[in-house]
Structure formats: structure tokens, C-alpha cells
Amino acid sequence: MSDISLLRAEFPILKQTENGQPLVYLDSAATTQKPQSVIDAITQYYTQENANVHRGVYGLSERATEKYEGAREKVRALLNAKSTQEIIFVRGATEAINLVAATWARDQLQAGDEVLITEMEHHSNIVPWQLLRDQLGIRLNVLRINALGEVCLNAMASMLTPKTKLVSITHMSNALGTINPVKEMIALAHGVGAKVMVDGAQAVAHMKVDVQDLNCDFYAFSGHKTYGPTGIGVLYGKQSLLEAMSPYQAGGDMIYSVTFEKTQYNVLPYKFEAGTPNIAGAIGLGVAVDFLNRVGQDAIGAYEHELMVYATEQLQTIDGLRIIGQAKNKGGVVSFVVEGVHPHDVATLMDQDGIAVRASHHCAMPVMQHFKVPSTIRASLGIYNNFEDIDRLVASVQEAIQMLR
Ligand SMILES: Cc1ncc(COP(=O)(O)O)c(C=O)c1O
Structure with a gap:
């Protein structure tokens, strides 16, 4: 240490x-405090590198793009995702969960389908599913916790049915500190064919997270809770799922071509990154990842x-x-x-x-x-x-x- x-x-x-x-x-x-290296990276971007990404053919824009995409690669390596195409920059864990609710879940779920969450979820992993419940007629089931603030895997197994289409669980509870056995929970959920979203807002700054080892379908975290800036976060999704999902927001950068008759969407991860992204935030997050790697x-x-x-x-x-x-x-x-x-x-x-x-x-x-x-x-x-x-x-x-x- x-x-x-x-x-x-x-x-x-x-x-x-x-x-x-x-x-x-x-x-x-x-929110975590920020090390000087993160603060410096943001200052340097605005003082020496500020330009929009993916658009300019001039050097400044190319350098900004390189840094922005470099940060994506750092996040990919941190999570051990297979590809940078699986790393979507969003505003934070809240937006990541809402993105999955508004796209994958809205496309895939029908009345009578079930979503399972735990009793220890943050509101950002409860309310998006309640909205869908009201809009689609799905059922929202809650896995209760015991007096210590833990979930019971047997109780979870008994709540899973072929109707369970999604399990959305926190990796670590912000209110209790409980670290959930997410790998086992993911395996149980996959046993009935459900997909699993993991809310890693409290996890990434405190433990190694390997999305391939966990085998989660989606994983969310916020930059500002991992020694990085506010306004930037990450949604990891398995490529096959992200490919099949409808876009979240529409606008610049998420398209390949547009006519009034038809729009072709961009490839991953840009399909989910409409508009000018939080470039300074992503660069700052990349440097926060360097900090995490340095300390471990x-x-x-x-x-x-x-x-x-x-x-x-x-x-x-x-x-x-x-x-x-x-x-x-x-x-x-x-x-x-x-x-x-x-x-x-x-x-x-x-x-x-x-x-x-x-x-x-x-x-x-x-x-x-x-x-x-x-x-x-x-x-x-x-x-x-x-x-x-x-x-x-x-x-x-x-x-x-x-x-x-
Ligand atoms: C467990 C958990 N999930 C989600 C969030 C939401 O994170 P954010 O507000 O950065 O989107 C938080 C924030 O406290 C959290 O602790």
C-alpha cells in the first residue's frame, strides 16, 4: 500500500x-475528492486542447479526440471489457441505468414480465423500473434484506421465474456498505434467462471490477465517485446487446447518415453518445483511472x-x-x-x-x-x-x- x-x-x-x-x-x-492530476488534466484540456471531438480535421480536434478516446480505452482496461465499443460515456450511474431502462428494457419487456431489484437499491435503481412498470405493466419484485443488511441467495433463487427478464442490483450499497455477491447473483439470474444490470456506483473506487469475470450484461458507474469529475460516467454493455438496442437520445455523432426519409445510426459506442459529449470530464476520468491503477x-x-x-x-x-x-x-x-x-x-x-x-x-x-x-x-x-x-x-x-x- x-x-x-x-x-x-x-x-x-x-x-x-x-x-x-x-x-x-x-x-x-x-462524491470523492479529486487528486491534483485530475484537476490538472481538466485545466490542461481547456487551456491547451479544447476542441470538439470526432469532427475537426485540424490538429487540435484530432488531439482532443485522441485524448477522449484514450480515456475510453483506459476505462475498458479498468473494467476488462472486451472492446471499447462496449464503453458508453454517460453523465453518471443514474443516466446509465435510465439508458438501459429507456432502450433495452423498453424494447424487450412486455406486460407481465418481471424485473427484480433488492431492497437496498439507490433510488436511481428503483424509480426507472417503477416508471416502466407504470408504462408497460411489468412487475417490479424486491429481494428483501436481513437484519444485517444482506441479501440471501436462496431467497433470490426462489424469486426468479421464467418471467424474470432483468435483475438490476447494486454491487455495493451506499447506505449500508454491504458488498453483494454479484457474481453468484448474476449466475442465478442467467439460469432463468434474465439479463443483469449491476449498479457499480459504489464499487469501482473500492474494488477490482472485471465485467467478463462477473459476466454481467450491463455495468454502471459514476466518474465523480471514482476520484474523477462530475458529469461523466460509464455504461458498460455486452456488445451483442448494445448492437440490438435502439438509440437513447438522437442528434449529432450518433448517426452515420441522415436524409428526411431515413437515418442510419452510427456504430458503437457512438450510437449512444448523441451530441457533444463531456470531453473534459472523460479526459479527467481517464486520469482518475490512472490514479486508481497506480494505487490499486x-x-x-x-x-x-x-x-x-x-x-x-x-x-x-x-x-x-x-x-x-x-x-x-x-x-x-x-x-x-x-x-x-x-x-x-x-x-x-x-x-x-x-x-x-x-x-x-x-x-x-x-x-x-x-x-x-x-x-x-x-x-x-x-x-x-x-x-x-x-x-x-x-x-x-x-x-x-x-x-x-
Ligand atoms: C449505489 C448508487 N447508485 C447510484 C448512484 C447515483 O449516482 P449518480 O448520482 O452519480 O448518478 C449513487 C449515488 O450516490 C449510488 O450510491
Whole structure:
């Protein structure tokens, strides 16, 4: 593992103070901070390389295109996809899931067909399927979680039927930290002929993801949760599926030829990238991928796991504190509630100590309903966090409770 203090120094925002205190950033599940290399790449693009892609025959445009397509190749290698044709640049995980719902699912599903999700999904992997349910008359089935915040593979197997056409599951829960056994879940789903979409928004920055090994049909993630910029993300799809899908949005770049009578669509991946893309975002994401490769996703995950275990142990010493989500296989997320105090009040007081944690439903209201809490305080980890951050977190929670009780 690289020296954490050296890695931490690569993130300029962490040098600043909040409310007079050194910033302790514990909201990486919402968005990660950005290393200087990513910030520099975006600045360099706008200062020296800015031109539209795929269109100009002049050098500047060719260089911008090279960088943009270079970023696609980096993402392909990161996910171990077979081809760059399987890597679609989108706005983020939300758009990736909506793309699959609006194209593949809309084309393939009919009234009575079933989509299976889990109870721990982010709203972005619930609401698109509810829209389709209302529009097409499909059924949306929910695989429940247990008291630890885990799914049960036997329960999943019993819910799969020949009518199950799609299983759409999160790789790691943003609200609980649970890492799902997605490879086994994909195999089960394929057993009844269902396709599988994996929401990897919380996974890619914390573990190695190999889409061929997983054998998922679609995989989504967001650049901004993987040390890259906002407004850029990735949809991976198996080439045969993407080839057969209708376009998502229509406009420039996604066409091969247009007459008023007929339009021929462009080849993959451009068929799904209508209009001028987020060029700077893709280039920045490419450099974030370099960062992930340099540090190593598995090494990041292992280090964050150590921090998560330490944070859990320390927090559990606090009277009346309950950890929400205690899965055996868990990433760097610690969600908790404290008896007699409101999460928002605790987090507001913690902000005074320079500690950024989230108090909310984390866009996973059904998880809150399952655990019968309105919201939780969530500390979520990134590679720049250290044990001192955890000590300050714990001390700040203790102080806040003393003030509020
Ligand atoms: C598990 C999960 N899925 C999807 C999303 C949506 O990501 P984005 O808002 O970047 O599209 C998030 C964001 O928090 C998430 O945690």
C-alpha cells in the first residue's frame, strides 16, 4: 500500500480548514475528492486542447479526440471489457441505468414480465423500473434484506421465474456498505434467462471490477465517485446487446447518415453518445483511472476496510449508538443512529468540528424504512482518510451527543 500521507497530499482540498478546523472529509460515497492530476488534466484540456471531438480535421480536434478516446480505452482496461465499443460515456450511474431502462428494457419487456431489484437499491435503481412498470405493466419484485443488511441467495433463487427478464442490483450499497455477491447473483439470474444490470456506483473506487469475470450484461458507474469529475460516467454493455438496442437520445455523432426519409445510426459506442459529449470530464476520468491503477483498487478496498472496522469498533463504544448495516462483506461505509438525538443535529454540530459526514436517507428510503429510522449519519471512506480522521469522528460524535442530550 502506498504511503497514505503522500496520497493524501495529492488532494488539494484536504489542505483547507472548515470552521477553523482541518477538514475531515467522510462523504466519499456522495462524491470523492479529486487528486491534483485530475484537476490538472481538466485545466490542461481547456487551456491547451479544447476542441470538439470526432469532427475537426485540424490538429487540435484530432488531439482532443485522441485524448477522449484514450480515456475510453483506459476505462475498458479498468473494467476488462472486451472492446471499447462496449464503453458508453454517460453523465453518471443514474443516466446509465435510465439508458438501459429507456432502450433495452423498453424494447424487450412486455406486460407481465418481471424485473427484480433488492431492497437496498439507490433510488436511481428503483424509480426507472417503477416508471416502466407504470408504462408497460411489468412487475417490479424486491429481494428483501436481513437484519444485517444482506441479501440471501436462496431467497433470490426462489424469486426468479421464467418471467424474470432483468435483475438490476447494486454491487455495493451506499447506505449500508454491504458488498453483494454479484457474481453468484448474476449466475442465478442467467439460469432463468434474465439479463443483469449491476449498479457499480459504489464499487469501482473500492474494488477490482472485471465485467467478463462477473459476466454481467450491463455495468454502471459514476466518474465523480471514482476520484474523477462530475458529469461523466460509464455504461458498460455486452456488445451483442448494445448492437440490438435502439438509440437513447438522437442528434449529432450518433448517426452515420441522415436524409428526411431515413437515418442510419452510427456504430458503437457512438450510437449512444448523441451530441457533444463531456470531453473534459472523460479526459479527467481517464486520469482518475490512472490514479486508481497506480494505487490499486483492491489495495484501496483493503485499507478502507481496516478503517471501517476501526471506526465501527470505536463508534460502538458510544452509549446508545447503533450501526445500521453489519454485513459480513462490507466496504468503507459506516451508517449509524444514536438513541435520543436526530442525525441532522449531530451532523450539523460535527460540521463545526470540520467533519463532513452525511445525515440523510442517502437516496435509499426503502433501506431507512427497513431499519425503521428516518435517516442515518453516514461516514464513508476514501483512500485519503486515516486513523486520525476516525478518532476525530468519534470524538466529535461524542461531543455532539453530550450537547444534544
Ligand atoms: C449505489 C448508487 N447508485 C447510484 C448512484 C447515483 O449516482 P449518480 O448520482 O452519480 O448518478 C449513487 C449515488 O450516490 C449510488 O450510491
